[in-house]
Amino acid sequence: MNLELFLPELTLAAFAIIVILLDLVIQRKGWLVVVSLAGVVVAAGFTIIMWGGSSQAIFNNMLAVDNFALFFKLLFLAIAALVILASVDYVSKFTRFQGEYHALVLLSALGMMLMAATAELISIYIALELTSISLYVLVGFLKDPKSTEASLKYLLLGAVASAVLLFGMALVFGFTGKTQLGEIAQAIQALSLSGVLASPGLILGIVLMIAGFGFKIAAVPFHMWVPDVYEGAPTPITAYLSVASKAAGFAIILRVFYSAFGLPQWLSLDWGMLFAVLAAIGMTLGNVVAIPQTNIKRMLGYSSIAQAGYLMVGLATVGFSPAADIVGRSSLLFFLASYALTNLGAFTAIIAISNKLDSDLIQDYSGMGKRAPLLALALTLCLISLIGLPPAAGFMAKFYIFSGAVQHGLLWLVVIAVINSVISAYYYLRVVKVMWLGEPASEEKVPSSGALRLALSLSCLGVLLLGIIPGYIMKLAEVAAKMFVF
Amino acid sequence: MLANYGYIGLLLVVAIFFAVTTLLLPLFLRFIHIVPHKPNPIKSSTYECGMETIGKAWVQFNFRYYFYALMFIALDVLVVFLYPWAVELRKLGLFGFIGMLVFTFIIVVGYIYAWRKKVLEWK
Numbered sequence A: 001m002n003l004e005l006f007l008p009e010l011t012l013a014a015f016a017i018i019v020i021l022l023d024l025v026i027q028r029k030g031w032l033v034v035v036s037l038a039g040v041v042v043a044a045g046f047t048i049i050m051w052g053g054s055s056q057a058i059f060n061n062m063l064a065v066d067n068f069a070l071f072f073k074l075l076f077l078a079i080a081a082l083v084i085l086a087s088v089d090y091v092s093k094f095t096r097f098q099g100e101y102h103a104l105v106l107l108s109a110l111g112m113m114l115m116a117a118t119a120e121l122i123s124i125y126i127a128l129e130l131t132s133i134s135l136y137v138l139v140g141f142l143k144d145p146k147s148t149e150a151s152l153k154y155l156l157l158g159a160v161a162s163a164v165l166l167f168g169m170a171l172v173f174g175f176t177g178k179t180q181l182g183e184i185a186q187a188i189q190a191l192s193l194s195g196v197l198a199s200p201g202l203i204l205g206i207v208l209m210i211a212g213f214g215f216k217i218a219a220v221p222f223h224m225w226v227p228d229v230y231e232g233a234p235t236p237i238t239a240y241l242s243v244a245s246k247a248a249g250f251a252i253i254l255r256v257f258y259s260a261f262g263l264p265q266w267l268s269l270d271w272g273m274l275f276a277v278l279a280a281i282g283m284t285l286g287n288v289v290a291i292p293q294t295n296i297k298r299m300l301g302y303s304s305i306a307q308a309g310y311l312m313v314g315l316a317t318v319g320f321s322p323a324a325d326i327v328g329r330s331s332l333l334f335f336l337a338s339y340a341l342t343n344l345g346a347f348t349a350i351i352a353i354s355n356k357l358d359s360d361l362i363q364d365y366s367g368m369g370k371r372a373p374l375l376a377l378a379l380t381l382c383l384i385s386l387i388g389l390p391p392a393a394g395f396m397a398k399f400y401i402f403s404g405a406v407q408h409g410l411l412w413l414v415v416i417a418v419i420n421s422v423i424s425a426y427y428y429l430r431v432v433k434v435m436w437l438g439e440p441a442s443e444e445k446v447p448s449s450g451a452l453r454l455a456l457s458l459s460c461l462g463v464l465l466l467g468i469i470p471g472y473i474m475k476l477a478e479v480a481a482k483m484f485v486f
Numbered sequence B: 001m002l003a004n005y006g007y008i009g010l011l012l013v014v015a016i017f018f019a020v021t022t023l024l025l026p027l028f029l030r031f032i033h034i035v036p037h038k039p040n041p042i043k044s045s046t047y048e049c050g051m052e053t054i055g056k057a058w059v060q061f062n063f064r065y066y067f068y069a070l071m072f073i074a075l076d077v078l079v080v081f082l083y084p085w086a087v088e089l090r091k092l093g094l095f096g097f098i099g100m101l102v103f104t105f106i107i108v109v110g111y112i113y114a115w116r117k118k119v120l121e122w123k
Helices: A003-025 A030-050 A067-086 A098-117 A121-139 A145-176 A181-190 A193-197 A200-216 A226-232 A235-259 A265-290 A296-320 A327-357 A373-387 A393-407 A411-437 A450-468 A471-482 B002-031 B065-087 B089-116
Strands: A056-058 A063-065
Touching: A003 A030, A003 A056, A003 A067, A003 A098, A003 B089, A030 A067, A030 A098, A063 A067, A063 A098, A067 A098, A067 A235, A067 A327, A067 A450, A067 A471, A098 A121, A098 A235, A121 A145, A121 A235, A145 A181, A145 A200, A145 A226, A181 A235, A200 A235, A200 A265, A226 A235, A226 A296, A235 A296, A235 A327, A265 A296, A265 A411, A296 A327, A296 A393, A296 A411, A327 A373, A327 A393, A327 A450, A327 A471, A373 A393, A373 A411, A373 A450, A393 A411, A393 A450, B065 B089
Parallel strands: none
Antiparallel strands: A056 A063
């Protein structure tokens, strides 16, 4: 048993327990932030040490330790660290349950790390539930009517999505007799074409699994929870949901569909086309409905539906390209990294501003450029990155993902995506216009803590770095995309 | 392959037919005046024989029981895992032993948490 390969997860679990216990005995809650961050840093250290090694599997091939999983583990740990830093201002408002907040953030990060690594249907489900249950609680943390409603909605719809996913898994298991992804792939390749066509249950299982995972990544038509939950949840958790939960969903879809349903070619073309259609609908719906929104969190909710659409262009490319071609996977990983930094930056700025304003309405951001120039500048940079304009990371991310799609005959999808990018510029730039050209309602400055400023500057720095010198991260993504155990 | 589904379809038809028939049979018998219709208060009470009912079914339970239910589930899961572990303990060896200790510890953390948050006190 190679337990040392499991060290990042073990560390994070241990630190989550320490945070829970520490919260019971200490009075100065500031230490909880330090301990949580220490846990994330130690886990990240173990992950970095493992990077670049050969791919291995532990626990009877249930858990893959390959560069793909390690890339996502690092991404989730970085996101968790930034979210913990960004929530320092926010959490200090709570009189109770600060320890629970940090422990749950760590535990859901643990769940996501497992999601990126699992290669077996049952452990996929367990990892997914570990993530989701922590997030259900975190969404309801404010205990006001909106937050409670969001939490309840997320819980109920999430439970339905889990049930659909389990049904899909049961069908796939029923027709292949295996739960391990590599063995499922072998069982499917052993079936002849007519064998697969004669068992529509297998195809139904695959479609139901797409529906179950589609809920996690907020793909249309499984997006109904997104606006309400994003609006009601505590803002740091909204950031966490929009970034980490989505990345975890994409990680698991990539692993399942690439390693279990990647071959034969006609099967991957089938689900590739399904993702392409979902991407086209998602982008269009997300962008069009985002235009009339007046609440910035709700607007970013619809924007994240649209971004999931762009990301699914990458999934479609993976389906359309031959298995050895890594362009689809590596551009998807790059997009996820840049989207994570961008959205975290945007939400961190929103946390600081709405802490002062006590409002999330876009019209109240009027004149923010004069009241808080640095926050407004950071938010502008992140919104520009979300549109996909240089020099921000979003431009390179979109460039990679669209050029990959064009290379594999998805020109029609890229045309739709580019039209959508133009539509999206309207509502992102409206916020920029209100901030810089509007008249400030008062002259008061917007205060922010050092931790929040650190998180914001780290994300903005990341956005700029990925936009200006993308080559290095792209190389990392290519290394991560090549490595699959099964 | 599809023919195999035929048997399931046949079973489905039989099941629906059986259920509908048994439901409609008493009504049909009464319609043709084989079954007499002579209700009285005792006959039409909810439980014709057995205990007399007291009060209504909508009784409110104290919500504190909810914590006890949660605590119980945690222990219950622990026990479910302990049984197969205890049977196979010799084969699992030291690794299995320590693994279960860690698992028990995590459950105990939940109890310490509940205890410190004063869940176990009845106020």
